[in-house]
Amino acid sequence: MAVSQTQVWQSAIVVEVSEIARDIKRIVFAPELPVKAEPGSHIDLLVQIDGEDVQRSYSVVDSSEDGSRIAISVFKAPLSRGGSEFMHTVSVGDSMRITQPLQNFPLRVGAQKYVLLAGGIGVTAIANMARVLKRLKADYNLVFVGRSREAMAYFAELEAEHGERLQAHIDDEGTSLKIPELLSDVDQDTELYMCGPIRLMDAVRRTWIERELDLPNLRYETFGNSGWFDPQEFLVRVPKLGLEVVVPPDRSMLEALEDAGADMMFDCRKGECGLCEVRITELTGVIDHRDVFYSERQQRLNQKMNCCVSRVVGVAGKASEGASAQRAVVTIEAH
Structure with missing residues (x-):
């Protein structure tokens, strides 16, 4: 059962x-129904994956003032679950089903200072915030992190628009971001907005807590496919429902359970709201917690997981280890 904004x-x-x-x-x-x-x-969009609407x-x-034009940018992820691959096939003239704009990551106007942190394709969530703050003549810095300039969307435009307020940290140029330095000048009156890979955001969150900064001033949006491990196939069992479902690398646990007929609760599908939480009763493998809903302590307990984004991997789950792993198995209690 979906529970969400209208x-x-x-x-x-x-x-x-x-x-x-x-x-x-x-x-x-x-x-068809323009809204700025x-x-x-x-x-949200409906994309075609294996002949089904997902x-x-x-x-x-960005969008036009009257909402008659609305733009997104899509990275063709090598570990895509199919959505980005489909979006890279669309052409001018195609008709799609989309929602009017939805808001889970609002910019609060009125802070004394802002830091906007974009990692890779996360710039799509941050660019419009920077544009608004410039127009309001706010005190802000835009920090853009990427592997190379060629892979950083809108880099030239942002550089021209924000000038010295743009700080670029580019791995290929030896200027990788050092998070303690980023947060060294942040005080209790600064709000930080970030969107990027989970490793980047987790490191920022840890340092933020260590510095005892005000947690409500740290705001973020996540990638549902950003995890600590490469996705693997795993098995989920739900004894109460008599289900044993294989979750392939290109599907989330939530999607796989829905496909099997389970009536699931969810909202954000990004690991932020916690509504899709399931309780773990048995586990063979490692939970790849990809959410930002649980605290670090809650994640270490491995008693619950957000099934919209989090996964299970075998003990040799890291691709860099070059080892295969026995398929992981998780047994859960559904709602």
Whole structure:
């Protein structure tokens, strides 16, 4: 059972498709029911995966004042669950089903200082915030982290728009981000907004807590496919429902259980709200916690997991280890 914001679905025509960085496409829609997208907004779309309509979420990079044009950017992830691959096949003139803009990551206007941190494709959630803060003449810094300039969407545009307020940290150029340095000048009156890979955001959160900064001033949006391990096939058992379901690498546990007929509760599908929580009764393997809902202590206990994003891997789950692992198995209590 889905529990969420009111979703207004509509038809939208693709009016622009362009490649703006390596493996990243900008896609602009003309929606049937235009609504301006505020900073931090996202839209849900129906994409075709194996002949079925599957819901995916993408941050809104920008929209026109009247909402008649709304843009997203999609990275073709090598470990995609199928959504990004589909989005890289759309063409001008295609009709798609999308929602009006939804908001889970609002920008609060009025802070004394802002730090905006974008990791890779996470810039899609951050770029519009920077644009608004510049227009408001706010005190802000935009920090953009990436592996190379060629893979950093909108880099040239952001550099031209924000000048010295843009701080680039690029691995290939030997300027990787050092998080203690980033947070050294942050005080209790600073709000930090971030979107990027889970490793980056977890490191920021840990340092933020160590410095005893105000937690409500740390705000973030997550990637549902950003984890500590490469995704593996695993088995989930739900004795109460008589289910034993294989979760392939390109599907989430939530999707696999829905496919098997389980009536699941969820909202964000990004590991932020905790509504899809399941209790773990048995485990063979390691939980790859990809959520930002649980505290570090709760994640270490391995008693619960957010099945919309978190996965289970074998003990040799890291791709860098180059070893195969026996298929992991998790037994859960559903709602």
